[in-house]
Amino acid sequence: SSDASVAKQPESASETTVSEAPFEGSKDEVYYVISFLSGLDYWKSVFDGFQKAGDQFGVETKYTGDPGYDINQSVAVFEQVAATKPAGIAVAAINADALEGPINRAREQGIEVVTYDSDSPESDRSSFLSTGNAAAGEIAATHMAELMDEEGEIALLYTIGQQNVEERITGFVTAIEKQYPNMKVVVRANDSGDQTEGARALAAELQANPNIKGVFAANGVAGLGAATAVREAGKRDQIKIIGFDTDSALLDMVSEGEVDATIAQGTENMGYWSMAFLYHLKHDLAPESLPGFVDTGVNIVTKENVEEFYVE
Amino acid sequence: MDINSNLNTLGRLRSSNLFKVAFGFRETSLIIIILLVSSSLSIFSPYFLTNSNLSSMGIALVADGIIAIGMTVALVSGNFDLSVGSIMGLASVVAGTLFLAGYDIWVACTIAIIAGLTCGLINGFFVGKVGLNPFITTLAMMGIARGVAYIFTEGSPVSLRGVPEVFRFIGTGSVAGIPFIILLLIGVTLVVDYLMRRSEPFRKVYYIGSNEKAAILSGINVTKVKMGVFLLTALLASIAGIIALARFGVATPTTGEMAELRAIAAAVIGGTSLKGGEGSIFGAVLGVLLLAVINNGLVLLSVSVYWQQFVTFLILLVAVTIDHLSHRKTKTT
Amino acid sequence: MDINSNLNTLGRLRSSNLFKVAFGFRETSLIIIILLVSSSLSIFSPYFLTNSNLSSMGIALVADGIIAIGMTVALVSGNFDLSVGSIMGLASVVAGTLFLAGYDIWVACTIAIIAGLTCGLINGFFVGKVGLNPFITTLAMMGIARGVAYIFTEGSPVSLRGVPEVFRFIGTGSVAGIPFIILLLIGVTLVVDYLMRRSEPFRKVYYIGSNEKAAILSGINVTKVKMGVFLLTALLASIAGIIALARFGVATPTTGEMAELRAIAAAVIGGTSLKGGEGSIFGAVLGVLLLAVINNGLVLLSVSVYWQQFVTFLILLVAVTIDHLSHRKTKTT
Amino acid sequence: MDHKYLLKMKAITKVFPGTKALSNVNLLVEKGEVHSLVGENGAGKSTLMKIIGGVHQPEEGQIFFEGKKVRFTNPKESQEAGVGLVHQELSLCAHMTVAENIYIGRLPKKKSTMVDYKRLYKDCQEILDIFKVTFKPNQVVGTLNIAEQQIIEIAKAISLECKLLILDEPTSSLTQPESEVLFEIINMLKNKGVSILYISHRMEEIFRICDKVTVLRDGEYVGTIETKDSNENNIVSMMVGRDIDNKYPNKSTNVSKEEILKVKNLKSDGMFNNVSFSLYKGEILGFSGIVGAGRTEVMRTICGIDGKTSGTVYLNNHPLKIKSYREAIRFGIGYVPEDRKDQGLFLDQSIQRNLTAAILDKIKKGVLLRKSMEKEITLEYVDRLSIKISDIHLPVDSLSGGNQQKVLLAKWMAIKPKVLILDEPTRGIDVGAKVEIYKLLRELSQQGIGIIVVSSELPEVIGMSDRVVVMHEGNVTGVLDGEDLNEEKIMTLASGITNEKQNKKGVI
Ligand SMILES: Nc1ncnc2c1ncn2[C@@H]1O[C@H](COP(=O)(O)OP(=O)(O)OP(=O)(O)O)[C@@H](O)[C@H]1O
Ligand SMILES: Nc1ncnc2c1ncn2[C@@H]1O[C@H](COP(=O)(O)OP(=O)(O)OP(=O)(O)O)[C@@H](O)[C@H]1O
Ligand SMILES: [Mg+2]
């Protein structure tokens, strides 16, 4: 992300400005949160957080997005949402450049815009709230190093061409290369967004590379596929698996020890603070400027702490 | 009496080729359906008829529209082309990469289009000359072209910084308030529609689609016609790719995924038969429009994302059925 | 002389239907291709012929195999079914969700299969009774079934905690060292293959695929047959879904995406004509095997992930061409 | 009510969108009689038969079968009542075996749902034996030629063991020997008490095998007469509403020695060998032979559609060097294929598009087609061949068989050929139309266009051609003209009776 100024959750913001009942919005004030591959479990807790904040401010919140992974469709959704003149939009930018224009045009119409999860740095969005996928990848790398005693071969399983996932991978790989000379990424396998395909690809890789000691599955379905592939190869005891995201299925696998750990991004935070930021911007409650980047935090989920991450 | 309805079905398959007539029907019934959906939308959402909404809808359907036009020609010739989406992606990636490599943007685009045409040529060769089945050939090309796009980009998007304004204009500019690319789509539609009805090469497309043997025995060079067809679909797909590049200022290897399915769906909605010999360019574009309106509606009525896919295709099914039955009625009376 | 090659092509289309013969051909030429690829693989990679590799490859292709069998029947009947992948996903999601809702797993599976069959019934109704085009109908069902899967799960994967071992056995167990699901695939293949060649209801599938009008005129209830075909494809797809569930212990709404394209490709590689009337179950399964071997090979030879798609489909194209030409030769002499 | 009549049709009316195919037509068929139905193309014969067959339902009128009032709503019902219908157009499953086609819809089953193939092939063989054909029950239909396929259609109907057998132009794609076999079978069935409705445009056949003739004209019932107290001319005049004096135009008087086309030792492995003949200016050259003679193949080879092994073709004394049929057309050689549905017409395309398919480069200007010119040409030929249509934009398959054939002829006359080769040109065409076509071809040949006619209808070949080349199993066995040009001589040559044993290729 371009902006260096990293702030921790800015409650302080709420004390500023003086208008009677500044935190009572109206129901006809609509805020949208937009994503791509919108059916994914990953976004659900984002919206939960967004909604929570929205309810606190007493405003209307809506979630939408392109069910597919198509720039054209994503842009269309954003523009069509903008056409309904909402108070604010929080968008996960499927692609930085593609959304630049649409975001700027929305801002010109007085619609507040923040980005979350995936940024569009050159655009006029007021702020970017995210774990930083690269950062999350780094953290996964560090934990993988612990699990593997800092040595051995690693396989990566992920959806190639999906940008936010590619960023996690980059983060992971650079960290390994920089900090752990005895660890080596030997395999990159494509799950094509489907656990069956993921299992197929990784299974073959495990055959070709008998020395693999760790697997980093950088998105939800990848984790599920990886667990099966490793089990079917009968190598569960030799291979460490780190997944990504916290859908119930993956959490189950962690608690049953089929997966060693998974990465929990602060998705609910992303949602909550996106809404909070948008509201502050809309009502000029914020001090001079809101932080341009908010790290929504990332956690490593293991057998020990897994129970905390189940959402009701 | 299903036996009769069956015979009718067959009867229709045959007699629904009374061109002018079918042409008339298709358009009218489809237009009516679109108007119905739109008007109900404009009732439920005040935003539907706003300029910004309509233009964003229009812009979003251009690429699909251009591809659907090519697909229709392919279907009329009794073939089809699953590789258009990948070719679109390939073209935009090639153009993007070359531009970044320092080529002039127009040179880059030309090369990109040539790359696309090469794919079309290969399709044409294997289908027309070798005699492979078009499904499997273009399926393979779909993978190959997409594969090349990945090789070019290693999976990461190619963004065009500092590309000449004139180029961005193609994708973002507008003439007399109407977005340029919409005019482009209208232009392509009119031209190809006219050619399909009046020009000699395109007439041959109908002949080979209708009865390949008879076409051969009429001295028509079937191989050449098929080559031409696949070159056309590839050309239009490449143009769609360039447009996407000009519009978003970025080329990703995933550009155009699924476009082939949407194109075929649109063509079929527009009254093109998968059996060949029959089809309407205008209808196909209307098909694209219908799909776009439906998608737009889902957003405006903020239908839950988990329901969107279900609703879209349900409406699609209903629309096609209504269209189909309306024709049956006009036929059997 | 392209005109002749064209006529030959046509000639072949007709005469390549000498069943027994074509049957013979298909199998042999395809088996040879598979053996060639495999043997070259086993030379370049010591791991290819290892038990674990073969079995993991085998396990991975079962779902595709079962779906391809259904697809072949659909293609022989002159239709095709794009909804199989989604139905697979739907079935596994339904079974999973119901189990978590406290149903006995077998009850859950039964209901899941019924859900799948319902989709098939709807396909059959619109194609067979209403007379809609199978492409558009099953495309719509593809979206609808997938949509329902999303509605059911709200996008989250459903994992089966504490499901009875016997159920997991379906997906994970093995008999005499051979994984159970592979045996299952072999079983299904043999049965359906036999039925297609010998049983009266399945012969009707060939009749309507070969000449629907003739079938109608001789009093064959085409509607019923089509219903049956789509019920079969749906049934097999649902079973594939249940197997996936038993194997992964998890159901995701994305399960089975793209399975339809792989199935059609496999069927065509196996010598099934998209024009209907001819096709080989055994061939389709060999087609799936070929694709699996290719996938496996790319990994064993550690081809870059960005190159894999390109290489896969290139090989596919080459394989199909060789197969095709080998037949032409055997024909024209 | 009396059971003298097996079938009674009273005041049948059938309307199709755009056409009134039948208006109160009557038809009475006695048990065990062979009853012929005649009429011009488009008179409504097939439609009437399809009504009996349960394919169409009439708007008005009653049908009595075996005295009982019936209404067949689908083919199955009519089959079960005992009606066997052989449609005019072949409808077979090309991918499937002969046996499976003959027993379509009623494959013999074992206790399970499994097909009893042993029995199927046995039963099928028995039926095939009646026809004395050489192909086998397990052969795939797609590999058989039209004549053989037509026989399968007939076998299908006969195997129903029906009470009423309807044959809609069964001989249109048969050659003499098969026709003979068919007539034997018809006699056999007749003696068994089966009634037969027989549609044909070949008068001599009708007088040979039919007891009664019912005549239709433009969908209206004209009358029914006994063949014994009637003759060809008055049936024809009932059909067309006027007298047709002489059926065949006079033979050519001015055959010059100028060779338009000369074929020398033409050979194609496996099909025919050393075929040589000449086509002189001003003559019509007939080709006769039985199925499998290879006439079609010779013609296709001359036109460059199929490759030749050796030999030369001379056009106006210049060796014809062509690599494809396209070039042949440019040299002015037109070939009218024998199977109009499969190879000739674009059934779902408009009459106009069919008619101009071979002359696109004549009517194009740049890449565009001259709309008005295309229309003119179409109308010109529709008029010249008096094709019965309401609109040149209707699809060809809405026309009756005969009119479809005329469209095909028009398509090839439109290329203004130097040599016109016609394979079974009058297949399914009514008497009136035939006479027009004979006249037409004669005119063309007088204008110096070389005409070759392959025909399996002996009276026709003899009537219209000046000389006839006879082939047998890929060899020219003789060329006949003048006095020698008669049925006996042709049949002897055609069946290759030199000292060679008989029953080859489905010939008795
Ligand atoms: N399915 C149909 N739809 C519309 N019109 C039809 C259809 N079938 C037949 N007709 C029309 O009905 C009339 C009678 O057709 P029919 O085929 O019965 O004539 P026919 O006596 O059999 O002629 P032919 O001797 O050429 O076979 C023709 O004008 C034909 O165009
Ligand atoms: N479609 C076909 N497929 C395979 N063989 C064929 C086909 N058509 C014809 N033949 C074979 O080619 C040879 C000559 O064909 P054909 O019977 O047409 O000769 P012909 O003298 O033209 O007879 P016809 O009286 O039918 O014109 C025969 O052995 C025939 O069986
Ligand atoms: Mg008729």
Ligand SMILES: [Mg+2]
């Ligand atoms: Mg012939």
